[in-house]
Amino acid sequence: MSRLLIDGLWVDGDAGTQQLRAKYDDRIYGEMAIASAQQVDHAVEGAVRAVTGGAVSPYDMYRILLETSRIVESRTRQFVDLLKDEAGFTKADGENEVARCVQTLQLSAEEAKHLNGKLIPMQAAKGSANRLGYTVRVPRGVVCAITPFNSPLNTLTHKVGPALAAGNAALIKPSDLTPLAAVELCKSLLDAGLPPSRVTLVNGPGGTIGQQLLEDPRINFYAFTGSTRVGKEIQKQAGLRGTQLELGSIASTIVCHDADVDLAIPKILNAGFRKAGQVCTSVQRLYVDRRLAPTFIPKIVAAARRMKAGDPSDDTVVIGPMISTGAADRAHAWIEQAVAQGAEILTGGTRTGNVIEPTILANIQKTMKVYCEEIFAPVLSIIEFDSLDEAIASANDTQYGLAAGLFTKDLSQAIRTAQRLAFGGVHINEASSARVDVMPFGGVKDSGFGREGPAFAVQEMTEERLITVSY
Secondary structure (H helix, E strand, C coil): CECEEECCEEECCCCCEEEEECCCCCCEEEEEECCCHHHHHHHHHHHHHHHHCCCCCHHHHHHHHHHHHHHHHHCHHHHHHHHHHHCCCCHHHHHHHHHHHHHHHHHHHHHHHCCCCCEECHHHCCCCCCEEEEEEEEECCEEEEECCCCCCCHHHHHHHHHHHHCCCEEEEECCCCCCHHHHHHHHHHHHCCCCHHHEEECCCCHHHHHHHHHHCCCCCEEEEECCHHHHHHHHHHHCCCEEEEECCCCEEEEECCCCCHHHHHHHHHHHHHHHHHCCCCCEEEEEEECCCHHHHHHHHHHHHHCCCECCCCCCCCCECCCCCHHHHHHHHHHHHHHHHCCCEEEECCCEECCEECCEEEECCCCCCHHHHCCCCCCEEEEEEECCHHHHHHHHHCCCCCCEEEEECCCHHHHHHHHHHCCCCEEEECECCCCCCCCCCECCCHHHEECCECHHHHHHHCEEEEEEEEEC
16 A cells, blocks of 8 residues: 655554556556545644754755656656556656656756846945845745646656755645555655655645645645646635646647648657646647648548557557546546537547547537537547638637647748747647647646746745845
């Protein structure tokens, strides 16, 4: 059984345990402790004590995070095997998740050494010739990382790595669907020499433990990835405390008439179907210029049909199961509903257990759920357009704004379009899901605010302090 990490010690859960079942075949692969309310209180108390009891030097934190990256990389096989059961990841998805975690730890390690402020030009103000001013970045204190099921290792690392690099204590609340990746990351940190009290892990239902964490005034900052509904509740209860929220999305990718089709298709399919489409930037709306459609659509459909879905233990499978039967039920129902409303299935649309075949739909109407709500499944909806203005307006026609992609050979058109797309990130000659871990990542509108990416997250997780000296 996997245990909780509270106040520097691995402990059993006073609220019992939960069985963990593989997402493909429902086989029991592990057991995880559940924290009681008293244990959660003790966890926060221990985290507070960690940040008030003495700092870890920036160089030592650099060394610890870098060593953690080496340890995680050495345990790649172990992590990939775990992610296969825990998240339903295929071998390719699991290896990519671990490789990105390693890079995120390395980037976070570097930021621990680069934490600095700036010199204030005090001499620019009359009467301040003999005054020096500068700023420093100081830790916020306890950073609570609340993470989702769809990227249980790297998304967590994007919160914990910068939090530690900035000098904070990290308190982790993973998804109760995928808690063991968080356990193994904590073990790697401790094996690298992190003082045990600097990282804390509690597990249990988000509605109870998450609520208790939100109500605890000793927590200084919340880093959350998940639904817009929950994000709004976190922001409401956080009040004047800091937050970084990466929330819901309906990601769009636009293919112009002059696009390089052979470049675009594999990138779009990877972005739409990896991790069974359960990525916040997965291509959901695919806009295709009507002049290109007769060439483009048959090619992308044929390529999608070659993508094998099924058991993630099979190395030839590229699309594994969805996270739960309920998630598969919902996505499949949306496909059937769209077809009943006039949509056409170009490929896919079928389901076996929790596995949904890669699906491409056409004849989409704006009232269909596959268009106007986040499907979070391996489903692409093709929307043909006559003018780029039409495609831009349609892509912007959502309360979300996380990421968009654009394929075109016209650089001037690309730059003008990027300035008009209301998303946190616009990727030219890439699909919407084109994240590199060094980049700033976050959304606008109901997709949240704040930025991930270690250099940017460290700024979010520290406060600026002004210091002046008269001499």
